[in-house]
Amino acid sequence: MGIYGALSSAVSGLRAQAHALENISGNIANSQTTAYKRIETDFLDLIPDAPLNRQIPGAVQAQSRSTNDIKGDIKSVSTGTYIALNSNGFFVVEPKVGQSDGNAVFAGTNFYTRRGDFEIDKDGRLVNGAGYYLKGLPIDTRTGNISGSVPEVIQLSNAFLPAQLSSRINYQGNLPQVPKTTAYNPTVPGSELLDAGDYAGGTTGTPLNQIEAGDNALFLTNTIEGGSITVFAENGAPAVVQMRWAKVDSQANGGTDTWHLYYVSDSNATGTDAMWTRVDTEFTFGPDGSMTAPTGTSIDIANLTVNGVQVGDVEFNFGAKGISQFADVNGTARVTTLNQNGYGAGEFVSVAIADNGRVVATYSNGMRIDMAQVVTAEFNAANQLKRHDGGVYSATAESGEPITDVSGGGILGGSLEASNTDISEEFTKLIVTQQAYAAGTRIVSAADQMLQESLNMIR
Incomplete structure (x- = not known):
């Protein structure tokens, strides 16, 4: 040599x-x-x-x-749109190359990055500190399901959230075998029952479909509270549904344990005007405390109207064994589930990315709506990706094609990778x-x- x-x-x-x-x-x-x-x-x-x-x-x-x-160290941050990956994946991003007629023009090419310091720009898009825009799949805000298959730049809107009509009330609980109403006297058989004959226009043994305002005080002494919930009309108008249960027959009285459900239809009613309306279904129970009728999992409350707010037909859903009649020393109704599926209109407040990769918008009405699903990609040979400015990579023949994931696995919201x-x-x-x-x-x-x-x- x-x-x-x-x-x-x-x-x-x-x-x-x-x-x-x-x-x-x-x-x-x-x-x-x-x-x-x-x-x-x-x-x-x-x-x-x-x-x-x-x-x-x-x-x-x-x-x-x-x-x-x-991976670098992952630290928690206070910015809700910052995200990190506790996996070997990459966020899918795209750069903006210009504007046309006031609209952003994107490169049309996917890049991949671990840099998750995304913030909302003036157009409602999520862009990181290197100028790359986060891509994902849109979500149907009504169903909460992903509605696309091709990742696109996530676009958020700060418009008002339209109201959603309440079409279902979910209700579960236990009715006491002996309701200890105000009128109940343990020494008087049947004192826990509501007798329609005691009310204006009522007849003993016949269902009392409405309670006049003048009989309200008596009605309260013969019934127990069943909970209350706010529902919403199609235009977002709220209506508070106050419910009370009345036991109208019992085995101890020689009949069948039977209950009627009432709700306030007009809290401002006076005199002979109807204040309470009965749900047009009888709830009956067997000796073991299980419900024998109705036999399905729900009933319909026809044309639900409260204080002039017309909600319409509402499904009263109690599930297979949602309502029972077991002995309760307190003699009160114990409601375990009470919710509904409607909401009023709301103003956009903030946005954050959850740990499952869902981009969630929060509104002034308290609703949190999933807007998009962040997409991630993995490579068989991640070290063979081509590096570019801004901490982004592009796929190469050596790295293999990206393997996309829409499950949100490994995404950590409110976090950042160092x-x-x-x-x-x-x-x-x-x-x-x-x-x-x-x-x-x-x-x-x-x-x-x-x-x-x-x-x-x-x-």
Whole structure:
């Protein structure tokens, strides 16, 4: 190989250590860059072809190695739209290339990033600190189901949330075997029952469909509270549905345990005007406390109207065994489930990304509506992705095609991934690189001196 070969090897070593220094300096410079992935340096020895008994050391070549599959530390932040990935995936993003007629124009090419510092821009899109826009799938706000298949730049709206009509009331609970109403007297058989004959226009043994305002005080003494809930008309007008249960027959009285459900239809009624309206269904129970009628899982409350607010037909859903009649020493109705599916109109307040990757908008009416589903992508060879400015990557033939995931797995809302650069480790590598470079220069100096000695031999 000779002196010139030694010089060539030494220079290749200097070049390789300079390349390593470049990677180290870049890692240190980006130690505080969100989700930055450090670059490692690999050294490859280049051995010239030679017979076995004449093998000689060769030169060296440096190449970069990505660490895209090594996560940085994840920290909690107060910004609701910041997200991190506790997986090997990447967020799917797209850059904006300009505007046309006031509308943003996007590149039409997917890029991939771990940088999750997304914030809402003036147009309602989620963009990170490097200027890349988050992509996802739209969600049907009525059903909560994903309504698309091709990821697109997430677009949020700060418009009012339209009201949703209450079409269902979910109700579950237990009615006491003996309701301890105000009129109940344990020494008087049947005192816990409501007798329609005691009310204006009522007849004993006949269902009392309405309660006049003048009989309200008496009605309250013969019934127990069944809970109340606010429902909404189609235009968002609220109506408070107050319910009371009246037991009208019992086994102890020689009949069947039978209950009627009433609700306030006009709280401002006076005199002979109807204040309470009966739900047109009888609830009966067997000796074991289970409901024997109605036999389904729900009934319909026809044309529900409260204080002039017309809600319409509402499903009263109690499930398979949602209402029971078990003995209760308190003699009151114990409601375990009471909710409904409507809401009034609301003004946009804020947006956040949940741990399942759902982009959730919050409104002034207290509703939280899923607007979009964040899409992530994984690669079989993530370290073979091509790097670009801003912490983004593009797929290559070596990385393979992206494997998309719409489940939201691994997404952490209100979190941010830090750089995976370890400053102490980089400084250690810096010292080693500096010493290796210095050693290489010594080889060059020694070779130079040997050449000088060779030239001096002819003097």
